[in-house]
Amino acid sequence: xxxxxxxxxxxxxxxxxxxxxxxxxxxxxxxxxxxxxxxxxxxxxxxxxxxxxxxxxxxxxxxxxxxxxxxxxxxxxxxxxxxxxxxxxxxxxxxxxxxxxxxxxxxxxx
Amino acid sequence: xxxxxxxxxxxxxxxxxxxxxxxxxxxxxxxxxxxxxxxxxxxxxxxxxxxxxxxxxxxxxxxxxxxxxxxxxxxxxxxxxxxxxxxxxxxxxxxxxxxxxxxxxxxxxxxxxxxxxxxxx
Numbered sequence: 001x002x003x004x005x006x007x008x009x010x011x012x013x014x015x016x017x018x019x020x021x022x023x024x025x026x027x028x029x030x031x032x033x034x035x036x037x038x039x040x041x042x043x044x045x046x047x048x049x050x051x052x053x054x055x056x057x058x059x060x061x062x063x064x065x066x067x068x069x070x071x072x073x074x075x076x077x078x079x080x081x082x083x084x085x086x087x088x089x090x091x092x093x094x095x096x097x098x099x100x101x102x103x104x105x106x107x108x109x110x
Numbered sequence: 111x112x113x114x115x116x117x118x119x120x121x122x123x124x125x126x127x128x129x130x131x132x133x134x135x136x137x138x139x140x141x142x143x144x145x146x147x148x149x150x151x152x153x154x155x156x157x158x159x160x161x162x163x164x165x166x167x168x169x170x171x172x173x174x175x176x177x178x179x180x181x182x183x184x185x186x187x188x189x190x191x192x193x194x195x196x197x198x199x200x201x202x203x204x205x206x207x208x209x210x211x212x213x214x215x216x217x218x219x220x221x222x223x224x225x226x227x228x229x230x231x
Binding site: 001034036038040044045046047048051052055057087089091093096097098099100101102103104 | 154207
């Protein structure tokens with residue numbers, strides 16, 4: 001079974017830029033996987049950030065952006081703020097009605 | 111207000127059963143496909159199951175296939191997950207999530223707050 005890969009953890013300085021990635025154990029991520037990104041703080045439900053690779057959900061600040069970088073989907077935070085410290089999950093559509101989440105990236109802002 | 115509210119979680123013994131519900135409000139429930147997504151304590155998100163707006167299409171993750179059944183009642187604006195033969199590894203917060211589908215997009219756009227299921231003797 002295909003595994004969706006994410007960095008387990010990442011650190012960024014306040015005001016800095018960080019790029020989180022979402023890949024496949026076999027193959028390349030493309031727009032046909034409908035990559036989307038979700039932010040989750042402890043004890044809270046996920047919040048939709050980015051869908052269809054690069055479209056920001058309503059109310060999401062423009063410091064969050066999505067793209068395809070090489071063979072992976074990517075979430076870039078430009079000008080990181082303290083309240084961006086969260087877990088970030090990507091999910092890919094595998095076809096036949098099946099979705100697979102990545103393991104998530106815990107982002108620390110310090 | 112547009113929202114999803116899960117209920118029905120609790121403590122159940124291994125091998126037992128539980129039925130989760132998700133009440134939708136503030137939107138036309140019958141127009142949307144719906145999903146269940148779970149999160150084990152301290153772990154990541156896992157997609158569990160989805161059902162189309164008219165219940166014509168139903169899909170499951172391999173981890174729950176044959177044990178869980180998703181269903182919906184559009185007249186009651188409600189989504190359900192019948193969980194049988196529960197195992198310790200099914201312990202998780204279960205979220206319902208709405209599908210948003212368009213010509214070139216497909217994602218989960220609305221989430222409930224979740225309900226905790228604990229499988230333990």
